Amino acid sequence: MEKKIRVLVAKPGLDGHDRGAKIVARALRDAGMEVIYTGLHQTAEMIVETAVQEDVDVIGLSLLSGAHMTLFRDVTKLLKEKGMGDVLVVGGGIIPEEDIPALKKAGVAGCFGPGTPCEEIVEFIKKNVKR
Amino acid sequence: MSDLASKVLKGDSRSVARLITLAENNSNELAGEMGIIHKHSGKAYVIGVTGVMGSGKSTLIFELARAYRRQGKKVGIIAIDPTSPFSGGALLGDRIRMTDLTVDDGVFIRSMGTRGMLGGLASAVFDTVEILDASGKDVIIIETVGVGQAEVDVVKIADTTLVVLVPGLGDSIQTIKAGIMEIADVFVVNKADRPGVEQLIAELESLIEISCIGKDRKIPVVKTTAKDNKGITELVDEIEKHRDYLKKTKVFETQRRKRYEAELIEIIRKRLMNFIFDESTFKEKVESMIDQISKKELDPYSAADEILGKILK
Numbered sequence: 001m002e003k004k005i006r007v008l009v010a011k012p013g014l015d016g017h018d019r020g021a022k023i024v025a026r027a028l029r030d031a032g033m034e035v036i037y038t039g040l041h042q043t044a045e046m047i048v049e050t051a052v053q054e055d056v057d058v059i060g061l062s063l064l065s066g067a068h069m070t071l072f073r074d075v076t077k078l079l080k081e082k083g084m085g086d087v088l089v090v091g092g093g094i095i096p097e098e099d100i101p102a103l104k105k106a107g108v109a110g111c112f113g114p115g116t117p118c119e120e121i122v123e124f125i126k127k128n129v130k131r
Numbered sequence: 132m133s134d135l136a137s138k139v140l141k142g143d144s145r146s147v148a149r150l151i152t153l154a155e156n157n158s159n160e161l162a163g164e165m166g167i168i169h170k171h172s173g174k175a176y177v178i179g180v181t182g183v184m185g186s187g188k189s190t191l192i193f194e195l196a197r198a199y200r201r202q203g204k205k206v207g208i209i210a211i212d213p214t215s216p217f218s219g220g221a222l223l224g225d226r227i228r229m230t231d232l233t234v235d236d237g238v239f240i241r242s243m244g245t246r247g248m249l250g251g252l253a254s255a256v257f258d259t260v261e262i263l264d265a266s267g268k269d270v271i272i273i274e275t276v277g278v279g280q281a282e283v284d285v286v287k288i289a290d291t292t293l294v295v296l297v298p299g300l301g302d303s304i305q306t307i308k309a310g311i312m313e314i315a316d317v318f319v320v321n322k323a324d325r326p327g328v329e330q331l332i333a334e335l336e337s338l339i340e341i342s343c344i345g346k347d348r349k350i351p352v353v354k355t356t357a358k359d360n361k362g363i364t365e366l367v368d369e370i371e372k373h374r375d376y377l378k379k380t381k382v383f384e385t386q387r388r389k390r391y392e393a394e395l396i397e398i399i400r401k402r403l404m405n406f407i408f409d410e411s412t413f414k415e416k417v418e419s420m421i422d423q424i425s426k427k428e429l430d431p432y433s434a435a436d437e438i439l440g441k442i443l444k
Contacts, residue, residue: 003156004155026222029221030218032219032220033220034214034244035221036242037223037224037226042230049144049233053144053147053148053240054148054241055148083145
């Protein structure tokens, strides 16, 4: 077996800021992971369908528009419906501290705001990936 | 019948994706599943798309896939990007150009890292073609990594190989002359809205003229501007014509046989390498041999023969 961690990095909703997502994508690649980047303006349906086809172990959602409570939860809900509840979901971008407990409850395992060292994200994924 | 393979045969996306992962990971469970899949594959038409970096392969494939969807055909896409030889990781970004196909359930896209395989393909691509084929896809399009001169292996697996060129890359024909110029069944000059397109086509055609002397088929050149969906119908027509040619001349069967030959060789290679480098007994031996070779106590040929001798015993 030559397993590699496969990660989908996605930008849900109407948000054109993908610099952070691209930096994280590169860091994950440099940590030996296979990173699929889908580009901007993805709906929850597109993200989950991509996750199914690419058979990813992890989804990283990046959002700076403030719509994370809706869109992140849409993704985790749809994942469960598709029987992909074992995919590790993490979030990044501008996520207020007080929203994090509710996101965790909805299945977003970790949130990483601006200034997070990339190594921290890599370590979190390696430690928590379930598949 | 195995549960996974039977779901693949029914076209279940999740199972198709799972089985491709097993192929990519060279899993122990793979052989049994592929035994079933192989019996049900061979119907899909396989198109290879290769060309220099930035020639617009992904956008072209997106438009080709849409054209086949309009004909009611189901499409599988395998998009290959390079794996870093240093970290083993890969950034797979071909889907960015195909995002509108994601929620079409008649299309299945899989991104793949080369994982150490040379020649512009990924090692799991043979299995993946069979899996998508058995899952009911009518057309399978393979996008190779952006090529230089030696990435020509797609020809071993595709029925029709498209070589994509663009104007304005300097003397682009010169830079990709050997190898890749010989594998084209159809030349595509993409980004045809750019200056220099007529010159490129003229150069190409004079080259084709020379290389097609004594052959029964002249390689066509199709002008496309994929981002504006221009020239795609003509391209689909040329692919169709090539398919008719292959069927008429029976070259089709010869080519398919070559694909299975390449597939078999790849499986043997993988299994042999795994055996030598993964089995604990051999790995130690190999490591100590490499030390000996470094110290000039042993030469690499004798070492190779010794290892192969042990396997054959």
